[in-house]
Amino acid sequence: MSLAIEINDLYFEYEENAKTIDGISFVIEKGSYTTILGHNGSGKSTIAKLIAGLLEKKSGNIVVDGIELVEETLYEVRSHIGIVFQNPDNQFIGSTVRDDIAFGLENKCVDPNKMDEIINHFAKEVNMSEFLDHEPTKLSGGQKQRVAIAGILAMAPDIIILDEATSMLDPKGKREINELVSTIKQEKDMTVISITHDIEEAVQSDHIILLNQGKIESIGNPDKIFQNTKRIKELGLDVPFAYQVSEELCKEKLLNKTYINQEMLVNDLCQLYLKK
C-alpha cells in the first residue's frame, strides 16, 4: 500500500537545545485515519507545521505523497495537504464565509466563473449553505471550523490534517466537527490525520502514534496502545472510559477482555444481563 506521509529521523528545535522533536520516524498509509496523540509539550503540535514546511526542520526527511519536502517542492507539497488549525478565528481570512472558501481557490488559480459552483457545493457539504454571506464574528467556533474544512475540501487535497481542531470548541462544536470528519473519512478517499490529546476522539482512529517529550512512545492500533494504562496515565493522558470499566469488570471475572469502544461494551454487557 502506498504511503501518504513518510517521516525519517526528524529533528526540530524551537530554541537551542530545546529538543521539541527528538528523532522521530513513522509512516502513514494512504486512506488511513491516524491520530497523533500526546500531552501538551510532547511535540505533536509542531508536526503538522513541519509537514507543511511552515517550520524548518533541523534534520531528517519528510516525504508527502512521494514528494520529498525541500524548498523547491514547498508549494507542491502544500497542495497535497489541507490543515485545519486550532484557533477558529486565526485561520478565517475572508470577510465572509464565501470569501474565505474562495481564498484557497484563488491561490490555486481556479477559473473565477467556476468558483461560485464550487463554493456552494462545499458549503453544502459542511452544512453552512445558509451562512455563505455571514461575517466570522457572527459565527460560532464550530461553524468557523466547518468553514475551514469546506475551504480545504474545495482545494481537493489528498491528506487532511486536523491540528487540535476541536480543542477550543464547546461540546456541541466538537461533536459537529467529529461527525463531519467521520463523514469525510467514509465518503472520500482521503488520508485523515488528527492531532489531539482527546482520548475519546483517538479511539475512533485506525492507528495511533503516541508521542512523549519529542520522541515516539509507541505506535499501533487503539487496542494495543491503551493496554498499558499505567504508562498512559504517566504520560498525562486519560484512559478511555470503556477501558477503565472493562478492566475492572475483568478483575471481577465478569468479562474476559477489555474494550475501548463504549458501544460494544454496552452491547456485550446487555447480552450478559439478558442471559442471566
Place this chain on the structure above:
Amino acid sequence: MKNITLGRYLPLDSIIHKIDPRAKITILLILLIAIFFDAGFIGYTIIGAFCLCIVFLAKLKITYVLKSLKPMLFMLTFLLILNVLMVRQGEILVTIGSFRIYSKAIFQTLYIVIRLFLIICLTTVLTASTKPLDLTLGLERLLSPFKAIGFPAHEVAMMISIALRFIPTLLEETERIMKAQASRGVDFKEGTLKEKISAIISLIVPLFISSFQRAEDLADAMEARCYNPEAERTRYKQLHWSLLDTVSLVSSVVIAAIIVTISVVA
C-alpha cells in the same frame, strides 16, 4: 463609535452604489483636483451643483454629510478669524472702530469652506456607496500597473482587507481584556495620570501580543492554503466595467475641464 459618519458604508440601493469602484476612485481624484482650481463664483456653483447631484443620486441626505463637517467647525471658525485679521484686499465691508473687515477675507474663507465641504461630500459619498473590500479591490486594480516599478499593490490590498476583516474581532478582544483587567482592579475611567498609563499598558500589551500571535497563525494558515503573493492568482470578485461607469467618468472629466478652463481664462 456608532456616530462616525465619515468612512461608514451604507447599504443603500442607489445608482452611485452601482458604479465600479475604479471609476469612483478616479472620479474622486479628478474632481478633487478640479476643486482646487479657483474658478470664481461661477466655477464653484457649477462644481457645487455637480457634487450635490452626486449626493442626491447616492440617496444620501445633506444633513448626513453636514454631520461630517462638525468636527471641523472649530478649525473653520479659527480660519475665519485668521483671514479676517490678515487679509486686507478687496472692498471694505464693515468698519468697527479702527478695525476693518475686507470683502476678500470673507470670500477667501467662504471658498475654503466650500472646498472643504465639497471634498467631504465626495469622500463621504465614496465610502458610503462602496463596500470597504470593493474599495480595496478597486485601489488594487488601479495601482497594479505600478507593480512593474516594484509597488506591492496586491500585498497592500491583502493587508487592508485582512485588517478590515479583523477590526470587529479586535474590538471584541479589547472589550474582553478591559473586563479582565477591570476584574483585577483597573479603573479605566478615573485615576491619576500614572494610574491611567498603567491601565492603558495593561490593555495595549496583551492586545499587541495576541495580535502578533494572530498574525503568525494567519500567515501559517494562508501559506498552508498555498498562498503565494508572488505567484499568479485568480480573483473571486470580478469588476465589470459598464456603460454607466464610462458615462460617469466622462461627465466628471467634462465638469473638471470646464472648471479648469474657467480658472485659467478668468
Place this chain on the structure above:
Amino acid sequence: MSIVFKEVEHVYSENTPFQYVALRGIDLTIEKGTMTAIIGHTGSGKSTLIQHINALLQPTKGSVQVEDYIITATNQPKHLKALRKLAGLVFQFPEYQLFEETIEKDIMFGPKNFKVDEETAKRLALKALKDVGLDESYLDKPPFDLSGGQKRRVAIAGILVMEPEIIILDEPTAGLDPQGTYEIMDVFKKLNQEGKTVIIVTHDMNHVLEYCDQAIVMNKGKIDKQCSINELFEKTEYLLDLSIDLPIITNFIYQLNKKGFSIDSSIKDIDNLIKAIKEAI
C-alpha cells in the same frame, strides 16, 4: 448568604436596533462556601450572569446582593473596587490578560491596584503562585515563556492573589489537556475546601459531576433549574432535552439502562458503577 439575585433583568444596547435581552427574571441564591456549576447552552446568559457578581455589569432591572453590597441599575456600590476584590472573576482563556515583564510583577498587578504596599504584594504573590501549584523559581520568568497550561495558572494566580472570598470561573479548563485540567480543578477544589464560594461556568459535565455541590441550569436567559448534583443527574432525560451533554459515566449508565439495566443514574465514580453492574448481572 453570599449572593442573591432578585428579579434581575439585563438588556444589552437598550433602545437601539441591536437590543438584546440576555437575562430575564433571574432569582437565585448562592450560599457561602458552596461549589456551584452554572450550565446551559452557548448564549443562555451564563457569562452575563456572572459579570453581575463582581459588578462588571449592572442589572437593567432588579438587584444583585453580594455580601453587604447591593448593585442595581441606578446605583452602584460606592466601593465598586472593593467588590472586585471580594469576588474574583477569571475569564475564559485568562492567559490573554498577562502583560508584565515578570510573573511576579504580573501577579502583583492586582494588589497594587488596591494600593497594597510592595512588600505585602510580593508576599501575597508568592502565596498565590504556590496555591496554583508553581514554585518560587517562576517569579522572575517572563510569563510568555511558559506553556499554555502554566500561563493559565499564572493568570489565575493574578486573581487569587487578591484573596477573594468568592471565586468565579468561566470555562477554566477550555483548551487544556487532561493533565492540565486536573491540576487546575484541584486548585479550585482546595479553595472550596478552605471555605471559599466557588462558581464555575462550564460545559464539561464530567467536572460538574465530580467537583460541584449544586448546579444552576440556564436556558435562553432564564434559570431553568437550581438543584443539587444528585438531583440533576437523576433525570437524564431533562438534560438531553436541553441538549446538554451527559458526563461520560452518566451517559454510559443511560445507555445500559436503555437496554434493560436499571442502574442508579446519579452514580459518580467507577467503583460504584462496577458494584452496580455486578449486582445486576
